[in-house]
Amino acid sequence: MDHLPSGSSILQNEPLAKHTSYRIGGPAQLMAFPQDEADLQFLSAQLRNKKIPYAILGNGSNVLAPDEGFPGLIISTKELYANLLHFSGGYVEVGAGVLNARLLRASSELGLGGIFFLSGVPGNLGGAVFMNAGTGLGWIQDRLEEVTSFSLSTGLHVHEKSSLRYAYREQFFLPEDGVILSAKLQLLSGDAPTIKAELVESVKKRKLAQPIELPSCGSVFRNPPGKNAWQLIADAGLRGHKEGGARFSEKHCNFIVNEGGACAADVASLVAMAKREVKAKCGVELQEEIVMLKPRYLE
Ligand SMILES: Cc1cc2nc3c(=O)[nH]c(=O)nc-3n(C[C@H](O)[C@H](O)[C@H](O)COP(=O)(O)OP(=O)(O)OC[C@H]3O[C@@H](n4cnc5c(N)ncnc54)[C@H](O)[C@@H]3O)c2cc1C
Known part of the structure; x- marks a missing residue:
């Protein structure tokens, strides 16, 4: 297995650190970059026939990849319908591999907004739809009209708006x-210069509030109802605490940053410490937002 039907190469021993915003992760035994449904169909047959473990990776901005690497196939969505960006009548159809930043840029050029909450959220559309990405100003579920997915065992599914269950x-x-x-989003008409100015302003605010100059996965924990995870981590005395090359950021302590040479074990150890200490000192169970990349098998 060295090529997909589209001609795209399947890489061997590809360092996952090259594909995660944390810059952490050992080699993936195999890594494929499917471009379309036919490529995925080919991969699903290989996974089933050869009983290879797999995981799906978007742009890698919310995952922790193991130091020891991945013993199977990583399906990267970076090239998956990455040229599909079709605007029509206030709607846009976007391929999974399209970066949020590109979607925002193209929409704002046309005077279309309503997806402001994706500004400064690294990753691609597939990752945003999977994670229900957003901020306090809105989540992607608010703008979704339809999602198309490919099940590695049952093929194509079209999920209409009424079936898009999210939290x-x-x-x-x-x-x-x-x-x-891919997904279809409903955008809101506006004035191009105003939309662009709002995006610039939002990036400025992020730079002030978040340590975006260092590799991270953004917020590590979800905010518990009515509370801020960063506040709980600070109250537990962990702001600035360090393990190997990883540290709870001084600027925003729900971010664990890679200060250089951090490994997955360093980050995992800080995650476990925050859960333990916040439970002991604040009585709250923190829940991870970060996703641990784990092998799965097709039935
Ligand atoms: C500096 C920084 C700031 C951030 N700020 C925010 C923020 O404000 N709000 C927010 O919500 N997030 C934020 N994040 C987290 C991250 O950007 C989002 O979760 C993003 O949507 C993840 O997209 P991705 O393409 O990188 O997905 P990945 O991180 O690669 O994957 C995340 C999960 O989605 C699954 N997945 C990805 N693509 C697909 C697909 N096509 N089909 C099926 N499953 C898929 C993966 O298997 C994995 O479980 C931030 C991250 C960083 C580094």
Whole structure:
């Protein structure tokens, strides 16, 4: 298995650190960059016939990849319908591999907004739809009209608006082995210069509030109802605490940053410490937003 039907190469022993915003992760035994449904169909047959473990990776901005690498196939969605960006009548159809930043830029050029909350959220559309990405100003679920996915065991699914069940950073509608291919979003008409100015302002605010100059995955924990995870971590006395090359950021302590040479074990150790200390000192159970990259098998 060295090529997909589209001609795209399947890489061997590819360092995951090259594909995660943390810059952490050992080699993936195999890594494929499917471009379309036919490539995914080919991969699903290989996974089933050869009983290879797999995981799906978007742009890698919310995952922790193991130091020891991945013993199977990483399906990267970076090239998956990465040229699909079709605007029509206030709607846009976007491929999974399109970066949020590109979607925002193209929409704002046309005077279309309503997805302001994706500004400064690294990653691609597939990752945003899977994670229900957003901020206090809105989540992607608010603008979704339809999602198309490919189940590695049952093929194509079209999920209409009424079936898109979501919660905070969670979805409940995809099949277990579903890969998001594309989504249709409803945008809001506005004035191009105003929309662009809002995006610039939002990036400025992020720079002030978040340690975006260092590798991270953004917020590590979800905010518990009515509370801020960063506040709980600070109250537990962990602001600035360090393990190996990883540290709870001084600027925003729900970010664990890679200060150079951090490994997954350093980050995992800080995650476990925050859960333990916040439970002991504040009586609150923190829940991870960060996703641990783990092998799965097709039935
Ligand atoms: C500096 C920084 C700031 C951030 N700020 C925010 C923020 O304000 N709000 C926010 O919500 N997030 C934020 N994040 C987290 C991250 O950017 C989002 O979760 C993003 O949506 C993840 O997209 P991705 O493409 O990188 O997905 P990945 O991190 O690669 O994957 C995340 C999960 O989605 C799954 N997945 C990805 N693509 C697909 C697909 N096509 N089909 C099926 N499953 C898929 C993966 O298997 C994994 O479980 C931030 C991250 C950083 C580094």
